[in-house]
Amino acid sequence: MTIQDEIISTVSHEMRTPLTSIRGFSQTLLNSWDKIDDESKKKFVKIIEEQSNRLINLVENILTVSKENSEVLVLKKSNVNVLIDKILPLFKERFKTHKFILNCDKNILPVNIDEDKFQQILTNLLDNAGKYSKEGSTITLTSKVIEDWVTLSVKDEGVGIDEKDFDKLFKKFSRIENHLTSKAQGNGLGLYITKNLVEKMNGKIEVKSKSGEGTEFLIKFPIYNPEEVLKCSQKS
Numbered sequence: 001m002t003i004q005d006e007i008i009s010t011v012s013h014e015m016r017t018p019l020t021s022i023r024g025f026s027q028t029l030l031n032s033w034d035k036i037d038d039e040s041k042k043k044f045v046k047i048i049e050e051q052s053n054r055l056i057n058l059v060e061n062i063l064t065v066s067k068e069n070s071e072v073l074v075l076k077k078s079n080v081n082v083l084i085d086k087i088l089p090l091f092k093e094r095f096k097t098h099k100f101i102l103n104c105d106k107n108i109l110p111v112n113i114d115e116d117k118f119q120q121i122l123t124n125l126l127d128n129a130g131k132y133s134k135e136g137s138t139i140t141l142t143s144k145v146i147e148d149w150v151t152l153s154v155k156d157e158g159v160g161i162d163e164k165d166f167d168k169l170f171k172k173f174s175r176i177e178n179h180l181t182s183k184a185q186g187n188g189l190g191l192y193i194t195k196n197l198v199e200k201m202n203g204k205i206e207v208k209s210k211s212g213e214g215t216e217f218l219i220k221f222p223i224y225n226p227e228e229v230l231k232c233s234q235k236s
């Protein structure tokens with residue numbers, strides 16, 4: 001199978017659920033507008049918004065893999081805490097019953113990253129943390145400065161990953177069987193893309209996990225250094 005065939009077969013299947021739900025709730029709203037109370041209307045529109053977000057993330061991931069290495073990243077001085085604050089509310093809404101704990105370092109230092117791609121990275125990690133853990137469990141997000149790096153951790157209390165599967169995780173289209181994978185929608189592209197993007201921003205990604213005991217993904221980026229940026233632009 002070519003990469004194009006593989007994308008089409010895995011993704012068209014994954015698009016069907018959100019599209020069906022968007023169509024269903026829009027039809028209900030249109031056909032029964034006068035019979036539905038305001039509270040329910042709001043709930044239905046929220047679902048439409050959430051499902052649209054899922055589709056947008058999916059499309060973003062597909063575009064990233066189909067462009068492979070030709071994609072251009074725009075690195076600029078950024079504050080990861082600001083970006084976390086932007087993304088987290090979407091996930092609180094999507095995984096309503098989960099508890100979210102935020103441990104942001106108030107003295108965080110800036111990093112040199114592509115903000116859109118950083119959002120894609122965090123979206124993939126939070127999506128997995130929510131999908132592969134039980135309702136009611138806790139997801140903890142931590143940002144810290146450790147030596148010359150800004151480190152971010154996304155930690156869940158979910159199904160966990162066996163150490164023998166660690167190198168499979170970051171491969172294209174690879175999903176690992178657990179009792180939640182069959183229920184959770186996915187295509188095995190999220191972590192492949194995440195690792196690629198992190199490394200293109202001069203960062204590193206690491207996983208710590210035990211089957212049945214939860215998972216922690218750590219990503220780190222070098223602290224912003226204006227001289228480094230200067231060197232890069234002189235090079236090109």
Ligand SMILES: Nc1ncnc2c1ncn2[C@@H]1O[C@H](COP(=O)(O)OP(=O)(O)O)[C@@H](O)[C@H]1O
Nearest residue numbers: 128129132160175176186187188189190191215
């Ligand atoms: N937080 C996590 N907890 C447990 N398993 C995970 C977690 N994140 C990823 N995985 C495993 O790694 C596989 C690959 O992840 P990913 O590339 O994001 O694909 P997808 O989410 O589409 O299945 C998943 O199918 C899942 O088995």
Ligand SMILES: [Mg+2]
Nearest residue numbers: 128186190191
């Ligand atoms: Mg995923």
